[in-house]
Every structure is written in C-alpha cells, then in structure tokens.
Amino acid sequence: MPELAEVFWYAKQWDAGQGRRIRAVDLHPRKRVFRGCDTSALHDALLGTSLKKAHTHGKQMLFEFTGSHWLAVHLGMTGSLETKREPFEPGKHDHLVLHTREAALVFEDPRQFGAIRYYHDKGFPDFWKKLPPQPTDKAFTAVLVAKTLNRHARVPLKALLLDQRYFPGIGNWMADEILWQAKLPPHLLSGDATGKQARDVWRLTQKISAASLRIIGKDWSDPPKSWLMLHRWEDGGKCPRCGTLLKRETVRGRTACWCPKCQK
DNA sequence: CATCATGTTATAAT
DNA sequence: CATTATAACATGAT
Numbered sequence: 001m002p003e004l005a006e007v008f009w010y011a012k013q014w015d016a017g018q019g020r021r022i023r024a025v026d027l028h029p030r031k032r033v034f035r036g037c038d039t040s041a042l043h044d045a046l047l048g049t050s051l052k053k054a055h056t057h058g059k060q061m062l063f064e065f066t067g068s069h070w071l072a073v074h075l076g077m078t079g080s081l082e083t084k085r086e087p088f089e090p091g092k093h094d095h096l097v098l099h100t101r102e103a104a105l106v107f108e109d110p111r112q113f114g115a116i117r118y119y120h121d122k123g124f125p126d127f128w129k130k131l132p133p134q135p136t137d138k139a140f141t142a143v144l145v146a147k148t149l150n151r152h153a154r155v156p157l158k159a160l161l162l163d164q165r166y167f168p169g170i171g172n173w174m175a176d177e178i179l180w181q182a183k184l185p186p187h188l189l190s191g192d193a194t195g196k197q198a199r200d201v202w203r204l205t206q207k208i209s210a211a212s213l214r215i216i217g218k219d220w221s222d223p224p225k226s227w228l229m230l231h232r233w234e235d236g237g238k239c240p241r242c243g244t245l246l247k248r249e250t251v252r253g254r255t256a257c258w259c260p261k262c263q264k
Numbered sequence: 265c266a267t268c269a270t271g272t273t274a275t276a277a278t
Numbered sequence: 279c280a281t282t283a284t285a286a287c288a289t290g291a292t
Binding site: 171175176 | 268269270271272
C-alpha cells in the first residue's frame with residue numbers, strides 16, 4: 001500500500017519511542033524480510049540504544065539510533081509500522097519488535113515484500129547518500145525529467161513513473177493520479193511526449209507529491225474528491241472531471257486506471 | 265478454487 | 279553492454 005506520503009506517515013509512527021532505551025529486540029531471523037541482513041548483529045547492536053530520528057526518502061525509511069546504528073526499512077506492498085503499549089506480544093506477521101519500557105515499536109508485513117537492513121556507520125549509510133533527487137527536492141528539475149523521458153523513449157509513461165531510480169516515492173496510485181491530472185494516457189511512450197507534456201509530468205509529480213505529503217502524510221486524511229485517487233478502485237468508478245466510466249488495464253505488469261475520454 | 269493486490273528484483277530475452 | 283519483459287516472492291481479500 002505505501003507510497004511517498006504513506007511511508008512518511010508510517011515513519012512517524014515510531015516517534016513515540018524516541019529517546020527511550022531499547023530493552024529487548026524480537027525478530028525472526030529466517031523471515032524473508034531479513035534477506036541479506038545480519039540479524040544477530042542487528043539484534044546485539046540495537047540493544048541498549050535509543051531511537052534518535054526517523055528519515056524518509058521516497059519509499060525508503062532510515063532510522064537513526066544512538067551509537068551510529070542505522071535501521072533501513074522498506075515497507076514493500078503490505079508493510080506497516082506501529083507503536084504498541086507494553087507488554088506487547090508479537091503476532092504472526094510482526095517480524096521485528098523493539099521493546100522500550102512503555103512502547104513497542106513494531107514492523108508488520110504479511111506478504112514480506114518489505115525489507116530490513118542494518119548498518120553501522122558514522123554518518124548516513126552509502127546507499128542513502130546515493131538516492132536520486134526526490135520530487136520535492138530542488139534537484140528534481142524539468143530538464144532531468146525531460147532527459148529521463150527521452151532516455152527511456154520506448155517505456156510507457158506509466159511504467160517510467162513507477163521507476164524508483166527517477167521518481168522516488170511514486171507508486172501505482174500516484175502515477176495514475178499524475179497521468180490523469182496531466183491528461184495523458186498511461187500507454188503513451190515516454191519518447192512520444194511533447195516538451196509541454198514532459199513539463200506537465202514534472203510539474204504534477206512535484207505538485208501531487210507535495211500535496212499528498214501535506215494531506216496524507218500529516219494524518220492520513222483523504223485527498224480532495226476532485227482527484228482520481230478516491231475513485232480509481234471503486235467498481236464502476238467514474239472520472240471526477242467528466243463522469244466517464246474509468247478504464248482499468250495492465251500496463252507492464254501493473255494495473256493502470258485512467259479516463260479514456262480525458263486522457264488521450 | 266481462481267484472481268487480484270498502492271513493490272521490487274533476479275533472470276531471460278532483445 | 280543497455281534496455282525491456284517476465285516471473286517470482288508470501289499472504290490475504292474477494
């Protein structure tokens with residue numbers, strides 16, 4: 001479920017544990033979410049530390065702990081973070097629990113497409129420093145977006161918007177929203193977009209990212225009904241702009257939803 | 265029982 | 279090598 005703003009919201013859910021000493025770490029080393037992670041190092045390292053600060057970048061989260069310990073979390077499709085009152089007993093899909101005196105910081109993920117990694121570094125881990133500019137950054141420029149569209153000229157716009165190397169944080173509903181507001185069909189090949197259309201994609205990527213952080217990221221409020229977002233999964237959902245029945249079809253392996261009348 | 269799911273990545277194919 | 283297509287991952291909802 002989580003895209004840019006949802007990830008931002010989830011990251012804040014652990015704030016209740018800030019500055020609280022971690023007294024126990026519960027994890028299941030063989031779970032898929034720990035692939036490539038040294039779980040015993042993670043376990044031993046976090047004991048006795050406390051959470052200093054949560055960072056997010058696109059769909060990536062990074063939790064900074066005292067003693068130069070870092071926990072990178074990706075929520076995949078079904079991951080979530082929550083804080084529970086102690087004493088807390090982990091459930092079936094609670095793969096990592098950081099226990100403090102009052103609050104348990106819980107990572108839950110039924111499908112386990114999410115991932116957890118551990119780093120011990122003086123500053124931000126290398127992978128974090130190399131992440132591409134976010135849509136809300138100054139460095140996310142119209143020129144950069146235009147170049148990306150040209151470089152991947154044969155990729156449908158919808159698929160390109162989902163590419164985290166260029167549009168970090170954009171997921172399925174945001175990509176559909178951007179294309180709907182830009183009045184561009186999801187199948188349009190990136191290289192076939194005009195200069196103005198590329199600029200619209202750039203502008204709306206920024207606008208929708210910023211607005212969803214303000215609205216969903218703040219307290220998980222609904223975006224305006226004038227957006228496509230609230231209509232795209234309803235059966236028989238209609239375009240909020242013209243009332244036409246919305247269409248759904250697979251584009252590059254993911255479901256796209258669009259208005260066949262507005263988006264041409 | 266079959267299909268689908270707001271994500272990523274390894275591997276195959278071009 | 280660069281780019282693109284497909285399958286796979288693990289589980290729950292419909």
